[in-house]
Amino acid sequence: MPVLENISTLYTCAAAGGQNEIHPVKDAALAWDDGLVTWVGPRDDIPTSLRDEERLDAGGRLALPGLVDCHTHLAFGGWRADEFEMRCRGTDYLEIARAGGGIASTMRHTRAASADDLLTRSRGFLRRMARLGVTTVECKSGYGLTAEDELKLLRVYAQLKEEQDMEIVATFLGAHIVPPEFREDREGYIALLIDELMPRIAGEGLAEFCDVFVEETAFSAEEARRIFGASRRHGLRGKLHADQLSDTGGAALAAEIGAVSADHLEQSNDEGIRALVEAGVVAVCLPLASLYLNQPPMPARRFIEAGADVAVATDFNPGSAPTYDLPLALMLACTMSRMTPAEAVKGATILAARAIGREHRVGSLEPGKRADFILVEAESVNHWLYHFRPGAVSDTFIKGKRITS
Numbered sequence: 130m131p132v133l134e135n136i137s138t139l140y141t142c143a144a145a146g147g148q149n150e151i152h153p154v155k156d157a158a159l160a161w162d163d164g165l166v167t168w169v170g171p172r173d174d175i176p177t178s179l180r181d182e183e184r185l186d187a188g189g190r191l192a193l194p195g196l197v198d199c200h201t202h203l204a205f206g207g208w209r210a211d212e213f214e215m216r217c218r219g220t221d222y223l224e225i226a227r228a229g230g231g232i233a234s235t236m237r238h239t240r241a242a243s244a245d246d247l248l249t250r251s252r253g254f255l256r257r258m259a260r261l262g263v264t265t266v267e268c269k270s271g272y273g274l275t276a277e278d279e280l281k282l283l284r285v286y287a288q289l290k291e292e293q294d295m296e297i298v299a300t301f302l303g304a305h306i307v308p309p310e311f312r313e314d315r316e317g318y319i320a321l322l323i324d325e326l327m328p329r330i331a332g333e334g335l336a337e338f339c340d341v342f343v344e345e346t347a348f349s350a351e352e353a354r355r356i357f358g359a360s361r362r363h364g365l366r367g368k369l370h371a372d373q374l375s376d377t378g379g380a381a382l383a384a385e386i387g388a389v390s391a392d393h394l395e396q397s398n399d400e401g402i403r404a405l406v407e408a409g410v411v412a413v414c415l416p417l418a419s420l421y422l423n424q425p426p427m428p429a430r431r432f433i434e435a436g437a438d439v440a441v442a443t444d445f446n447p448g449s450a451p452t453y454d455l456p457l458a459l460m461l462a463c464t465m466s467r468m469t470p471a472e473a474v475k476g477a478t479i480l481a482a483r484a485i486g487r488e489h490r491v492g493s494l495e496p497g498k499r500a501d502f503i504l505v506e507a508e509s510v511n512h513w514l515y516h517f518r519p520g521a522v523s524d525t526f527i528k529g530k531r532i533t534s
């Protein structure tokens with residue numbers, strides 16, 4: 130039962146208290162056994178039963194729970210660097226999409242990719258995410274958009290879940306866009322999602338959540354209601370890409386259908402925010418997408434002041450957020466969305482775990498939870514996200530094991 134000591138400050142990130150409360154413990158120690166935390170507290174209080182156990186030295190660094198990236202589109206084919214250049218020159222994201230680029234472009238590359246290719250690439254992404262401090266990753270389908278290609282993506286996630294110590298959570302996002310071959314037959318595509326795909330996904334246990342992109346260019350609120358009605362019958366809880374590019378009442382819809390989270394929310398109105406708070410829906414802030422698309426960020430302060438739980442994630446995908454750097458997203462949540470560093474940290478630990486139904490297992494350092502934690506070379510979380518630099522997360526432990534490559 131290893132005991133890690135010489136931790137200058139350990140932040141348990143336990144759920145209790147407001148978004149800014151991350152529960153620091155000065156001069157702390159942490160013990161675990163068989164991949165689970167057994168004891169956390171001040172070094173002076175280490176119980177006598179642990180006195181003779183193996184000691185590890187944190188070198189005076191900070192310790193935090195492993196970061197939880199609660200919104201990624203991990204598996205996809207190709208990239209879209211050409212579109213990035215077009216956007217740099219001023220072409221609009223939606224203009225590119227209307228010309229057959231955007232999500233449809235990644236869809237073509239994803240359909241052409243083999244499951245093996247997608248698996249190899251995803252493993253590489255996960256490895257690098259772990260080095261940045263990420264230990265739990267939510268992964269969405271949504272670039273296949275045929276029955277077989279959506280199943281291919283979800284099976285890649287099932288394989289990753291099987292072979293990795295990282296916690297992997299799969300979300301079905303067949304309702305990302307209506308694929309071009311169904312442009313004249315939206316009902317036909319929705320029927321494919323509801324009547325064919327959902328029963329197979331539920332039958333094989335391939336996803337826990339169902340996500341819908343609610344936007345003028347994707348799905349209407351009414352279509353989303355029907356999709357969520359069906360997903361509920363199949364035991365898939367709801368998540369939404371809501372109010373990203375325009376206010377479509379996505380926040381209120383998330384509340385209405387009892388979604389576990391509503392993500393993006395850059396354009397939400399006050400009424401939507403209130404409804405979301407009342408329904409206990411986690412609001413997920415995705416500052417990298419706002420930055421890459423040069424759009425106004427999600428007004429996280431308004432959400433927090435209204436009483437919402439705000440999670441922070443990368444939205445890693447080849448279009449609007451082509452980076453998986455969650456610490457960078459945390460810094461941007463501070464500078465763009467006006468969260469404090471402590472609020473951002475709580476948003477990428479216990480509140481992100483809540484956004485994917487994992488708060489009982491990950492997201493805080495408390496006895497019984499997974500021994501997923503990181504060491505950070507900084508004097509406080511304020512200093513970490515203020516003096517932002519590569520490699521500040523020096524060590525990542527997953528289930529009590531240090532990641533070495």
Ligand code: NIG
Binds near residue numbers: 232342370418448449
């Ligand atoms: O979360 N909003 C929809 N989906 C992604 C972007 C997808 C893409 O551009 O490929 C998002 O931002």
Ligand code: FE
Binds near residue numbers: 370
């Ligand atoms: Fe997304």
